[in-house]
Amino acid sequence: MEFAALPDHLCLLVPAVRDALRPLAAADWQAPYPGSSAWSRVELLGHLIDSAVNNHQRFVRALIEEELRFPGYAQEEMARVQSYRTADPAVLLELWAGMNAHIAHVLRQVPAGKLETPCWIAAYAATSLQQVALDYVAHLEHHLRQLAGAANLPYSGLPWPPDGR
Secondary structure (H helix, E strand, O other): OOHHHHHHHHHHHHHHHHHHHOOOOHHHHHOEOOOOOOOEHHHHHHHHHHHHHHHHHHHHHHHHOOOEEEOOOOHHHHHHHOOHHHOOHHHHHHHHHHHHHHHHHHHHOOOHHHOOOEEEEOOOOOEEHHHHHHHHHHHHHHHHHHHHOOOOOOOOOOOOOOOOO
16 A cells, blocks of 8 residues: 555544444453453553554654654553553544544645655664554554454555564
């Protein structure tokens, strides 16, 4: 998938995921998601909110600056201190959907000349703003397939983990 297609893809993916997850019962949200023995579905959704928040800041800051230097984030600690396990899944689902709708809007604002803005995240080698956005969607889809299965979810074809990194 090309960068230019990401906003429209997110705008298809978000409502499909919301529709797939809304009917889950409370017990389903509290159970470990398929393939996990640690996090519940609601905690994984919280992780996707944290990912959206962090990546939103990466995208915006890379648009403002000539280069981005951004810390990683402590995903386990973030999930713990926000008590995602006890949060209302319906509230988290709407927050996640709203964040990703806004990320689609932000990605539409990226001019071609900013796609190669160098981005250093944590101790990783520099990559481009374009690649950060592609990796965000690949990571998102990886976890959404764990949460909602693959049925009826639009898929970009982006690999996770990314090839060669």
